[in-house]
Amino acid sequence: MGTPMREAMFWNKTAEGRADCVLCPVLCRISPGKLGACRARKNVDGRLYSMNYGLVASYGMDPIEKKPLYHFYPGSYIFSIGTFGCNLHCAFCQNWEISQREAPTTHLSPAEAVAAAERAARRRDYFCVGLAYTYSEPFIWYEYVYETARLAKERGLKNVLVTNGYVNPEPLDQLLPFIDAMNVDVKGFTEGFYKRVCLGKRDPVLHTVERAHAARVHVEVTNLIIPSLNDDPAQIGALVDWLAGVDPRIPLHFSRYFPDYKLDLPPTPAETLRGARDIARRKLKHVYIGNIGGVEGSDTYCEECGGIIAERDGMALVAHHLEGRRCAACGATAPFIGEVRLS
Numbered sequence: 001m002g003t004p005m006r007e008a009m010f011w012n013k014t015a016e017g018r019a020d021c022v023l024c025p026v027l028c029r030i031s032p033g034k035l036g037a038c039r040a041r042k043n044v045d046g047r048l049y050s051m052n053y054g055l056v057a058s059y060g061m062d063p064i065e066k067k068p069l070y071h072f073y074p075g076s077y078i079f080s081i082g083t084f085g086c087n088l089h090c091a092f093c094q095n096w097e098i099s100q101r102e103a104p105t106t107h108l109s110p111a112e113a114v115a116a117a118e119r120a121a122r123r124r125d126y127f128c129v130g131l132a133y134t135y136s137e138p139f140i141w142y143e144y145v146y147e148t149a150r151l152a153k154e155r156g157l158k159n160v161l162v163t164n165g166y167v168n169p170e171p172l173d174q175l176l177p178f179i180d181a182m183n184v185d186v187k188g189f190t191e192g193f194y195k196r197v198c199l200g201k202r203d204p205v206l207h208t209v210e211r212a213h214a215a216r217v218h219v220e221v222t223n224l225i226i227p228s229l230n231d232d233p234a235q236i237g238a239l240v241d242w243l244a245g246v247d248p249r250i251p252l253h254f255s256r257y258f259p260d261y262k263l264d265l266p267p268t269p270a271e272t273l274r275g276a277r278d279i280a281r282r283k284l285k286h287v288y289i290g291n292i293g294g295v296e297g298s299d300t301y302c303e304e305c306g307g308i309i310a311e312r313d314g315m316a317l318v319a320h321h322l323e324g325r326r327c328a329a330c331g332a333t334a335p336f337i338g339e340v341r342l343s
Helices: 110-122 138-154 169-178 191-198 203-214 233-246 270-281
Strands: 011-013 019-021 041-044 047-050 058-063 077-082 128-133 158-163 181-185 218-225 252-256 287-290 308-313 316-320
Touching: 019 047, 047 138, 077 110, 110 128, 110 138, 128 138, 138 158, 138 169, 169 203, 181 203, 203 218, 203 233, 218 233, 218 270, 233 270, 252 270, 270 287
Parallel strands: 077 128, 128 158, 158 181, 181 218, 218 252, 252 287
Antiparallel strands: 011 019, 041 047, 058 077, 308 316
């Protein structure tokens, strides 16, 4: 479904009529009539336009734990929206139907998106805290996310980004004042992995985590572990060392890979995720494993006494052991942002 094009932010015009996009580290030089690598920004008569402004390819009400965010308003729900396109091209992409090709869309203006989240927040059967920009890469939906997040913040709603973190510092810094939480997907910890498997670079992603944390945005990190590609214990140890250097209290989620898109390697053994968790727990306070079935690896433990303070069954928070904001056993402050609600 069409909508008026919106002139893009963060680009420079060249004398030859090309448009130099500076939104993300790909730094596309786009000739007239052509699209950038993300397939969402186009040079029209020498000017760069967003082609996905207001176009929603997927939407729904999700548990906040699905993002995954385990320490941000645990047990709550969030109105989740996404568009088409991505500035990375990961061979294992699990949302490739919308990230790597143009999917069917419906139009939703920023005001309509915020109104939908407000209606959900007024319902009594679940606790909706705001909007998540997710499913595909929100940074290549920049103009829409920026305007919607500003409006949502004015209305008292929370804004969440689920992102690959592949963005340049200036647009990141301009958006961060309106963002409350992020889950950043650090796909591997070598330049070679990013170059071969994702057609990108590693360091801009690490800088996104560091800058968001420094701006006091709540950050959690996900690492999808893929057999033979990024499951080496030394690579996992390097990821852990870096994240501990940023803040050892940042939650780290190890997730199980399944074959998808262009990659047909066998699924990650559950034991590999358990081994990664053991490595990470030496330096990080909160480590989770997911996508392995059952309830294993999803509970939150007190930083002081080690007792369980939040129990999860899949993406559902089913019990907590808190008195107010403190561990019921020892009185230590829980590591959560916002109210805790049982699903």
